[in-house]
Amino acid sequence: MTDEPELELLRRSDPVPAGDPRWRDRPLDARTELGLRRLLAAETASEAASEAAAASAPRRTARRLGGLVTGLAAVAAAVVAVLVLVLSGAGTTPAVAAPVALRPLAGSPEVPLADVAGAAREAAAQGGGTGTRRGSHVMMWSMGMESGPGARPPVTLPEEHLTRWNADGSGTELVVATDPRHPGEPVISDSGGAPRTVADGEVLHRAAYPPGTLPPYGRSGTEPPDSAKQLRAYLSQVYGCACAGTPELVDALASLLQDWTPGPAGTAAVDELLAAAPGLRPAGAVTDRLGRRGQAYVHDAAGLRRMLVLDPADGRVLGIEETYTQDRPEYRVKAGDVMSYQAWMD
Structure with missing residues (x-):
């Protein structure tokens, strides 16, 4: 049995290649954007049926964002990387993945x-x-x-x-x-x-x-x-x-x-x-x-x-x-x- 930390063993056994295009962090393509708009429309309809019409616009915006995240999790069915979202109204910049901090290899020699x-x-x-x-x-x-x-x-x-x-x-x-x-x-x-x-x-x-x-x-x-x-x-x-x-x-x-x-x-x-x-x-x-x-x-x-x-x-x-x-x-x-x-x- 190796003394290598279990987390490092799990990382090495991950069957999904790092370069697999399905899991890349990148701006959303047209197909995904369409799927998100449909999810957003469905969430809005659900809210309209269950909430008072007098709900404020800022609160509706917050709920829509929560529904969007839930929908993304259901569609992806995988561990989702942290994304930086720019939400600035019309002409919104698509999501972009922030780089993850570099992590030295556990247990590797430390050269002075x-x-x-x-x-x-x-x-x-x-x-x-x-x-x-x-x-x-x-x-x-x-x-x-x-x-x-x-x-x-x-x-x-x-x-x-x-x-x-x-x-x-x-x-x-x-x-x-x-x-x-x-x-x-x-x-x-x-x-x-x-x-x-x-x-x-x-x-x-x-x-x-x-x-x-x-x-x-x-x-x-x-x-x-x-x-x-x-x-x-x-x-x-x-x-x-x-x-x-x-x-x-x-x-x-x-x-x-x-x-x-x-x-x-x-x-x-x-x-x-x-x-x-x-x-x-x-x-x-x-x-x-x-x-x-x-x-x-x-x-x-x-x-x-x-x-x-x-x-x-x-x-x-x-x-x-x-x-x-x-x-x-x-x-x-x-x-x-x-x-x-x-x-x-x-």
């Missing part, structure tokens, strides 16, 4: 950050690979939130950003609405000021910049250094980060990785800074949202959990996730909701 930093420094010493380059390629999942009376519920906005800059200060930027977890499926975008459904792969932003737009090495005029000590000073100079605390350091490094793609030596410097960060602890092996295996490192502060996913072989930062650990009623956010996730690619 110092070991990862050592592996990164060794990889840098061996040479090979490309040096630090300006620009980045990153997938982003971010939560769009509103507060105050009439605020819409949060929605998750997936985008892919590709930025390239040249030595002469010319460059290009491309932003595409896409979610690699559900290829080909519509996604939600807030381009234009309000959440709406767009086709997978729709270009949200494209720009080309002539020579001289940026100085030779970006906003600071200097390429990030390959020394951890000098990199800390660089983060202070360029991003205004005193970096006395781990949250500030992680946020500054996220900004750095938006502007630059570090080479092996630069990656080692990043890892050495993280290895010295207080409260950043190993959490075991994890598979990121692009299907890559890495090591997770987490830090909790002020109601927010930051998780870094690193490649233990060469120390590259694969992703950074921010998850609420406390309810935020003013934003209609609950503990466990993912605020943002970034996944860097080569």
Whole structure:
């Protein structure tokens, strides 16, 4: 009998593949929308027969929502993922699935950050690979939130950003609405000021910049250094980060990785800074949202959990996730909701 936790055994024995289209979290298709309208009409007729005609409109709305959820449960007859619904009257944005927080594999080895930093420094010493380059390629999942009376519920906005800059200060930027977890499926975008459904792969932003737009090495005029000590000073100079605390350091490094793609030596410097960060602890092996295996490192502060996913072989930062650990009623956010996730690619 294995000592592996029973819940993990159940997950592995689940006969339904994760990619099965029947259970994907995605905007509702036309057939499902028609079914929901029929359920809604049936619920409304039932209410009319059993309730006083003087019932208020807000209460009718609440009951209809309850009937809709009940109908969905009956139709699905399965465990339903948590959905973020935008209910804003006519032109309502379809439901969109919020990403589930990454969970390290139970019982997997926890690799110390110092070991990862050592592996990164060794990889840098061996040479090979490309040096630090300006620009980045990153997938982003971010939560769009509103507060105050009439605020819409949060929605998750997936985008892919590709930025390239040249030595002469010319460059290009491309932003595409896409979610690699559900290829080909519509996604939600807030381009234009309000959440709406767009086709997978729709270009949200494209720009080309002539020579001289940026100085030779970006906003600071200097390429990030390959020394951890000098990199800390660089983060202070360029991003205004005193970096006395781990949250500030992680946020500054996220900004750095938006502007630059570090080479092996630069990656080692990043890892050495993280290895010295207080409260950043190993959490075991994890598979990121692009299907890559890495090591997770987490830090909790002020109601927010930051998780870094690193490649233990060469120390590259694969992703950074921010998850609420406390309810935020003013934003209609609950503990466990993912605020943002970034996944860097080569």
